[in-house]
Amino acid sequence: MAKLRKPEPRKADDARWVAVQTRDTNRDGTFYYAVATTGVYCRPSCPSRRPKRANVRFYATAAQAQAAGFRACKRCTPDRRSLPEEHAANVAEACRLIEAAAEPPKLVQLAAEVGLSPYHFHRIFKSIVGVTPKAYSVAHRNKNVRDKLQRSTTVTEAIYDAGFNSSGRFYANSTEVLGMKPKSYRAGGADEEIRFAFGDCSLGAILVAASANGVCAILLGNDRKALAGELRQRFLRAKLIKADAAFSKTLAKAIRLIEAPASGVDLPLDVRGTAFQHRVWKALQAIPAGSTSTYAEVARRIGKPKAVRAVAGACAANPVAVAIPCHRVIRADGGLAGYYWGVARKRALLDREGK
Numbered sequence: 181m182a183k184l185r186k187p188e189p190r191k192a193d194d195a196r197w198v199a200v201q202t203r204d205t206n207r208d209g210t211f212y213y214a215v216a217t218t219g220v221y222c223r224p225s226c227p228s229r230r231p232k233r234a235n236v237r238f239y240a241t242a243a244q245a246q247a248a249g250f251r252a253c254k255r256c257t258p259d260r261r262s263l264p265e266e267h268a269a270n271v272a273e274a275c276r277l278i279e280a281a282a283e284p285p286k287l288v289q290l291a292a293e294v295g296l297s298p299y300h301f302h303r304i305f306k307s308i309v310g311v312t313p314k315a316y317s318v319a320h321r322n323k324n325v326r327d328k329l330q331r332s333t334t335v336t337e338a339i340y341d342a343g344f345n346s347s348g349r350f351y352a353n354s355t356e357v358l359g360m361k362p363k364s365y366r367a368g369g370a371d372e373e374i375r376f377a378f379g380d381c382s383l384g385a386i387l388v389a390a391s392a393n394g395v396c397a398i399l400l401g402n403d404r405k406a407l408a409g410e411l412r413q414r415f416l417r418a419k420l421i422k423a424d425a426a427f428s429k430t431l432a433k434a435i436r437l438i439e440a441p442a443s444g445v446d447l448p449l450d451v452r453g454t455a456f457q458h459r460v461w462k463a464l465q466a467i468p469a470g471s472t473s474t475y476a477e478v479a480r481r482i483g484k485p486k487a488v489r490a491v492a493g494a495c496a497a498n499p500v501a502v503a504i505p506c507h508r509v510i511r512a513d514g515g516l517a518g519y520y521w522g523v524a525r526k527r528a529l530l531d532r533e534g535k
Contacts (some may be wrong), residue, residue: 192514195472196238199224208262210477212239214250221245226256240476240512265480270294270301271308272483275316279455284317308483310462320455374415375423378404381435383525387411388434389420390427394448398434398500400521414499437502441469441533447503453494456487460494467508469533474512496520502529 199207207224214221215231221239222228239245242258252259261269274290290313291301305313374396376389387407389397397414399407411420423431433445451461459482466481467473473481479491495506498520507526511517519526 193238196224197233197236200236201230203227205264209265209480212242212245212258213237214239214245214248219250220253221250221258222253223256223258223262226253228253228255267304268308268480268483268485270296271305274305274313275483278313278317279320284314284321287313308481309459310466316455319458372415372418373421374418375421375427376411377423377427377431378407379431379435381438383438383528386435388431390430391450394450395430395434395500395503396450398503400501400525434503438529441529449500449503451499451504453497456490457494457497460491461498461504464495464504464506464509467505472508472510472530475509476512478509
């Protein structure tokens with residue numbers, strides 16, 4: 181009989197047991213289960229006969245299960261890459277190629293590099309990253325031009341250094357890319373106008389701010405003056421304007437996201453970050469209310485399994501509380517970890533969504 185290892189916290193195990201019962205392929209690679217009576221460990225999606233719950237132990241990695249004395253199942257081969265893991269690796273390689281290319285690579289080129297057909301590759305890439313390869317390429321190039329604008333001597337120099345073949349193509353979408361005119365962005369957003377308003381919710385004070393393109397900040401705290409100061413730090417050179425009565429609808433929607441997380445409220449967002457941060461934020465938005473995910477699971481979903489700390493950093497950099505639900509990401513042991521707006525608020529949000 182295999183050596184038993186102390187199980188991980190009960191709450192996390194309950195969710196894993198549900199995944200085993202439903203043979204959830206989406207959880208493959210996020211944990212493994214072992215059966216004490218057979219001495220075998222499996223993937224959550226293993227088609228073998230379901231074991232009794234009392235005989236099951238859970239492990240975060242295959243190596244941990246093996247160290248505890250269990251051997252790999254011959255049906256689901258958990259000691260090898262699963263198909264989802266293979267897909268994640270292919271997408272990660274494609275993202276690396278896109279980010280390293282001087283000009284956006286074509287779909288056919290990317291698919292050939294990872295050994296898939298263009299149609300199959302396009303479908304897999306979008307399912308994992310949340311956007312098409314072309315959209316990801318555009319987002320990365322837009323991030324480059326934002327960086328170049330802050331360092332180049334002229335706007336034209338920045339446009340060409342970022343990989344645009346003509347300034348006309350860039351200017352056609354410059355407001356969408358930057359949220360303002362290129363010269364204004366290069367000047368630190370000196371001409372940008374951001375409207376903001378305060379409100380109160382069950383978590384304390386809330387500040388909601390929006391540019392012309394959408395909500396750019398949702399901040400939580402106990403002191404309105406401190407929230408206003410934080411907004412100023414985030415948009416140092418922009419013109420901050422107290423919003424008029426018409427903005428109350430936007431404020432109300434943000435508060436509803438807190439008070440009724442399953443209501444399906446949709447807010448247009450203007451969040452600015454790196455291509456990696458946008459990938460993480462997109463993955464967070466896919467976590468439904470009432471569910472949680474670990475930092476490692478998010479890293480695997482975006483095809484960067486080793487970037488757990490970077491995922492945590494992207495969560496911390498999230499400028500729009502609740503609209504991008506970084507509070508739904510927890511530690512592998514079920515602990516809440518940190519939260520930019522306070523662990524007590526994170527716990528309150530998760531408790532409310534659980535109900």
